[in-house]
Amino acid sequence: MKDIQVKKLIEAEKKRQKKVINLIASENYVSKDVLEALGSELTNKYAEGYAGKRYYGGNEIVDKIEQLCVDRALKLFNLDPNEWHVNVQPLSGSPANLAVFTALVPRGGVMQKDGTTSITGKIMGMALDQGGHLTHGQKVSATGKFWQQIPYGLDQTTETINYDQLRELAMKEKPTIIVSGYTAYPRIIDWKRMREVADAAESIMMVDMSHIAGLVAGGVYPSPFDYADVVTTTTHKTLRGPRAALIFVKRDARELNKKIDKAVFPGLQGGPHVNQIAAVAVALKEAATPAFRKYAIQVVKNAKVLVDELEKRGWRLISGGTDSHLILVDTWNDGKKREPLVVTSATKAEAGAGAITGKEASDRLEKHGIIVNKNAIPFDKRLPADPSGIRLGTAAETTRGRKEKDFKAIAKKIDEILRK
Ligand SMILES: Cc1ncc(COP(=O)(O)O)c(C=O)c1O
Structure with a gap:
């Protein structure tokens, strides 16, 4: 690298990373292959749209990369492509979650013809101080500004989820979507019970498995895919990939996958980061070993x-x-x-x-x-x-x-x- 200033800083950060004991729960160290894909010429390419439907020319190779990433993502979590769709373009976890809500949760505050104001959709998510993530509807996040959060929490004695309380709250509030999967929750989440709550409240069941994706892939944490309608994940925590995110969507008559694809592009993003998608593909192959x-x-x-x-x-x-x-x-x-x-x-x-x-x-x-x-x-x-x-x-x-x-x-x- 000719830029000595940046080179020195990168070297210094590399040294720092080697020197410390890193116990940050959301970090990991990627392989050389992941770094190589991230630093490749793929970063030069514009590829707005999806494979086979791009707004720019010269994307025949990029299409193959995106498709490879899709195939590997589905395979890693044992998903049938006829039953599950995956969008591999989200730039990171927060925009992925925002895309899901943009697609699926109605926004209110709009005056209707009859003079009433439309209802803002409700996102039921764990409160921040109980272990939830900002993008599960907290006020300071766009997800809490555009939608109403219905916060849920833990049982004060066991400090684990009280599913009966959760069900009661969901039945009272009837949120559009219920989010499980957290930022600071050490325990196994009972996906089956989450499904029962979502069914009872007629809500969409969304799982944000950002923290545990690598553990699910490695078979040491229960998979949410038997129960969820939508699963989002970052790729850079236990999954050990580059900073990026995936949105998995169950295919059914509601065609939530189409809505979510539209929310990612053109709803919230422009050109996907193709180098990042290639690096995710590399990490997904590594995670299948x-x-x-x-x-x-x-x-x-x-x-x-x-x-x-x-x-x-x-x-x-x-x-x-x-x-x-x-x-x-x-x-x-x-x-x-x-x-x-x-x-x-x-x-x-x-x-x-x-x-x-x-x-x-x-x-x-x-x-x-x-x-x-x-x-x-x-x-x-x-x-x-x-x-x-x-x-x-x-x-x-x-x-x-x-x-x-x-x-x-x-x-x-x-x-x-x-x-x-
Ligand atoms: C559960 C969960 N979801 C989403 C995110 C957001 O990911 P990002 O920092 O890539 O936007 C995080 C980040 O820590 C997280 O823990």
Whole structure:
């Protein structure tokens, strides 16, 4: 690279990535092949439209790339192309979710001929502080500005989804769409029960499997495809691909797939990033290998070791542990109190001995080369900028070959740093 300034910065970031222990639950390290596809000449090409129906010439090769990506995406999750459609063009997870809602959830505020105002469609999604993602209808996201969010949450005792409560709320609100699949939820989601709730409320069942896609592909987390109408996923978390997203849509008489394709292009995007689509195709092939299955198994094993080792040292883990790659640690509580804290004046005295806020914990760990993110815990009484916990994930370090003994050492180090 001739641009020395950028080259130096890339080299510095490469070095930083090598040096740290990366426990960010949403990150991973892609293969050289994925990087090669991303940095290829495909980035030069405009390809507005879909395979065989482009608005630009010169797309015969791009068509093959997009089709290959589609075929591999369906194959990876054992989907019959006659039953499932997949759009591989979303630039990332947030635009993918926005595309689904744009396609399927009515927007209101429009004066009707009879003088009434049309109803805004409702998105039922988990509240941010309970583990949901911004794009599941939170106010600060476009999804919460254009539509009404019906937030649902967890059971305060178990810190897991209370499906009976969820059903009650869904029956009362009758949302257009119910979203499951989260950003900070360590446990297995009962897709069958989600389907029952969606059926009872006559809602569309959408799953955002961004966090767990690699675990589903690797067969260590239940697949949502037997139940969902729509499944979105980022490709860059446990799936270990480039930054991008996929939208899978069940084919039926409602033809939701056609609406979603139109919402992606021309609704929200212009030319697809063909280099990115090729890189996704590469990652999907990698994820179909026995080596990837072994990787997914190890990711969960490592997370369970991290849970056991932290718990042994007195740390309270949200929901008592994990079934996935993701762990939420209540650092403010430190395991001395199991009841949710009512922190009125946010003094340390009210928290457990040795308590530390999520921000303090994350800053302190970073100083010692362990990268995590501060995170709200369910029913958090502290503010999001300085919440009560941290989120950990094992996907990235497992890619680097770390096993159970390494995670035992990591847990010990975390404990020592946080208790200093
Ligand atoms: C569940 C979920 N959905 C969507 C997204 C958004 O993805 P992106 O950052 O690619 O827009 C995230 C990101 O963390 C996520 O956790």
